[in-house]
Amino acid sequence: MFSRIPFDKVNWLISSFLIGTLFLALTAVPAYLWFFGIDWFQIGLFFAMFFGVGFSITLGYHRLFSHLTFQAHWTVRLLTLIFGAGAFENSVLLWSCEHRNHHKHVDHADDPYCIAKGLFHAHIGWLLFKLDPDPPFDNVADLQKDPLIMWQHRHIHLIAALVAFGFPTLLGFAWGGWSSALGAFLIAGVARIVILQHCTFCINSLCHYVGDRPYSSKCSARDWWLMAIVTLGEGYHNYHHEFQHDYRNGVKPWQIDPTKWLIWTLSKLGLARKLRRVPAEKIILTELAEAQRRLEAYLARTGLTDAASECLAGTHRRLQAIAQQWTLRQSQQLELTREMLATLRNEVRIVTRTLRRLGAHDPQVA
Numbered sequence: 001m002f003s004r005i006p007f008d009k010v011n012w013l014i015s016s017f018l019i020g021t022l023f024l025a026l027t028a029v030p031a032y033l034w035f036f037g038i039d040w041f042q043i044g045l046f047f048a049m050f051f052g053v054g055f056s057i058t059l060g061y062h063r064l065f066s067h068l069t070f071q072a073h074w075t076v077r078l079l080t081l082i083f084g085a086g087a088f089e090n091s092v093l094l095w096s097c098e099h100r101n102h103h104k105h106v107d108h109a110d111d112p113y114c115i116a117k118g119l120f121h122a123h124i125g126w127l128l129f130k131l132d133p134d135p136p137f138d139n140v141a142d143l144q145k146d147p148l149i150m151w152q153h154r155h156i157h158l159i160a161a162l163v164a165f166g167f168p169t170l171l172g173f174a175w176g177g178w179s180s181a182l183g184a185f186l187i188a189g190v191a192r193i194v195i196l197q198h199c200t201f202c203i204n205s206l207c208h209y210v211g212d213r214p215y216s217s218k219c220s221a222r223d224w225w226l227m228a229i230v231t232l233g234e235g236y237h238n239y240h241h242e243f244q245h246d247y248r249n250g251v252k253p254w255q256i257d258p259t260k261w262l263i264w265t266l267s268k269l270g271l272a273r274k275l276r277r278v279p280a281e282k283i284i285l286t287e288l289a290e291a292q293r294r295l296e297a298y299l300a301r302t303g304l305t306d307a308a309s310e311c312l313a314g315t316h317r318r319l320q321a322i323a324q325q326w327t328l329r330q331s332q333q334l335e336l337t338r339e340m341l342a343t344l345r346n347e348v349r350i351v352t353r354t355l356r357r358l359g360a361h362d363p364q365v366a
């Protein structure tokens with residue numbers, strides 16, 4: 001088994017950290033719980049660190065710095081830079097550089113966590129075997145002008161160690177002495193790092209592997225509500241790849257997107273502004289185009305041989321009529337009316353449901 005691992009290509013520093021923390025989480029953490037038990041302080045500290053660092057990655061690293069989907073007060077930027085470092089996912093500069101490359105080259109060779117190279121590679125393999133020198137940072141010139149970002153980049157390992165290990169250990173010691181400090185180090189430090197890292201890694205792996213593609217099947221990114229829970233709202237990844245400059249990932253009222261809710265709350269408190277949103281009509285027309293494309297592919301494959309296909313062909317004709325109406329209104333610079341939007345939504349829903357019933361929707365697994 002081990003003879004197949006290309007040891008000459010292993011990044012030993014990153015691999016030792018990822019495997020070492022996982023080993024401690026699976027051995028030392030249960031041992032601590034066995035000998036010392038757990039109290040509300042340890043549980044509270046674990047969740048405070050999990051959400052503090054987690055939102056710093058989704059809200060800060062991802063939606064604020066990588067995609068510039070809104071503008072934030074300097075206190076929000078500083079806090080997300082400090083606590084984001086505690087995820088041990090490197091500096092914002094490197095993270096954003098790789099993430100922008102992921103969006104630009106998705107599913108192709110230059111995509112750093114390309115799913116076409118396999119689920120393991122997209123999840124963690126790209127980090128274990130990452131021997132390439134750091135990227136030239138040619139796509140993050142805007143971030144390099146920010147003194148706070150450059151300060152974090154220069155001191156990233158020190159800040160990461162202080163936030164991820166030093167801070168909880170100190171709080172633990174203040175709460176209950178050495179045994180509590182050890183518990184905080186292991187639970188809010190080590191175990192939290194491992195769990196949060198794998199939640200983030202899921203965005204690169206499972207969010208490109210399992211789920212639906214209602215907006216575009218041009219790339220592998222998928223929407224899945226379960227991943228949205230695990231990733232604080234980032235699980236609507238098909239939407240995100242289609243509209244990466246929208247501060248929201250879950251745009252439907254029933255979708256779970258805590259990062260969107262937090263950004264919106266910050267805007268109400270005067271700590272965030274210029275939240276970027278894709279207009280509702282553009283979103284629904286994108287869904288319409290994708291439903292139409294899928295419908296046409298299905299009809300071409302099956303032919304009009306049965307009642308279900310006849311029904312679909314009827315829907316297809318209605319969709320075409322609506323699309324023509326929209327093109328006409330666009331040429332006359334008229335906006336979609338509320339009624340037209342409601343009709344569009346309804347038609348898209350009918351097509352998606354019918355295709356799903358016929359087993360002709362996007363397969364669950366790529």
Ligand SMILES: [Zn+2]
Binds near residue numbers: 203221241
């Ligand atoms: Zn992606």
Ligand SMILES: [Zn+2]
Binds near residue numbers: 240244
């Ligand atoms: Zn992104």
